[in-house]
Amino acid sequence: MDIRISGVTKTFKPDITALQDVYLTVPRGDFVYLVGPTGSGKTTLMRMITREVIPSKGQVAVGESNLRTLSNLDLAFYRRDVGVVFQDFKLLSHLTVFENVAFVQEVIGIPPGEVKRRTAEVLEKLGLWRRRFLFPEQLSGGEQQRVAIARAVANSPSVLLADEPTGNLDVHTAEDIIRLLHSINASGTTMIVATHNQYIVDAFRQRVVELRRGRIVRDEKKGRYESDVDL
């Protein structure tokens, strides 16, 4: 699914402008690094795509869906097609690795046999099969992040959003995670990754969109973390 953000402004009460007049189009299957300092509006932009936040002005459309006009039921169905990976993983601590990944399939009504098959497949693919009976607190940071990714891709979403997926990880683990995201993207999933990790962005040259103070200040096809020109 392609993502179209047109003239979006978001103001939070009392008077904090998180995004201002943002235009961004992400075609289907694209891979975008969203960079910029803390507070530049990256997370707000991602949360608009999941419709946790709605714009004060402008439109966000994903595929055929205009997010502003979605009903509650349509929103549920829309979100099944958008995977999210959080910086703090948001894994459910009382569930095992297997249950965490199975859970997101169960809650949308996938039959138990299919849930087992898909979960096993995803865990195998992400190298977590041997860890399937462990609880999140028994895993390393990298493993927890992989579980979060496994959970996000378990329903085969068309769009995957990752907010600082390498935030707490060492360089090697971060590189593994990004390779994993690239392999998911290679299968046609549209990907937006918000990151502060310069090494990663520079190593895997992809489209880079830079935000500053709620505005897009750079959009480069095979960009670097830092701009070549002084912004």
Next chain:
Amino acid sequence: MSTFRYIIRDTFRLLSRHWGLSFLTLVTAVAVFYLVGASALFVLNSKYLVATVEGSLTIQAYVEDTPEAMEAVTSRAAAFDCVSSVEPITSGQALERLRARLGNQADAVTLLGQNPLPPSVEIQVRKAAFASVVAREMISMPEVEDVVYAGELAERLESISAFVSRLSLVVLLISVTSAALVLFNTIRISVYARKEEIDTMLLVGTTQFFVSFPFVLQGVILGAVGALLSSLLLGFSYGFAVDALHRSLPFLRLISDPKLVMRLSGVLVLGGVSVGWVCSWLAVSKFVRSASRPH
């Protein structure tokens, strides 16, 4: 089908994960529904007692010893809607009754010589409250010489009956409100304990129905099981109370129809289900609505 299975599984997960809270709610629900049932039985029995006494409440109107007077009073009494039966008693019949009442000492009436008992009309009213009205009407008739009835008893019974009904209604309201509040808070605590889980569920595309329904079922199960257990307790304790009262105060009859307790249990379980449903729905729907609302 899978959705339904997951909902049932989640419901039992909810009950077992917060088992301490569930148990406490169950105990409270049992106590509260027991109180509801007991007050209902109290009302029914007091009404039954009042009705029994009212059924035997008789107005005795003594009339002049002429067939015309007897006829006039009988027809006047029968004209009241609230009168259930009218029976003219001649002097001879009154004497026969007295003999029957005296049993083996019946011969004592021969000592009276001429029959001193006056003719009368026995009037039974449907409700105690009507007794004084009918009695006043009777005494105003020139053919009636005197009227005897348990006027004070009738009025007292009526006021006790009204008071018991009002008191029981208040007890019933307080009990049901307490049950509702306890269930509401239990479900709310369960919902808040699973806040993170609910947020994640909503974010991966779970419908509000799927999120809410296990909580609603949790409330329904707690309400229904609480009401069912209280019904069993009530059945046993009521049976015991009826037996004990019958042994110590045989003249005081309580309702001993087993169908009554069965019917009351049905009403209690239905009440438990309804209260559980409404309270848990209120608790969870508000939370889920606010969690789904975009910022």
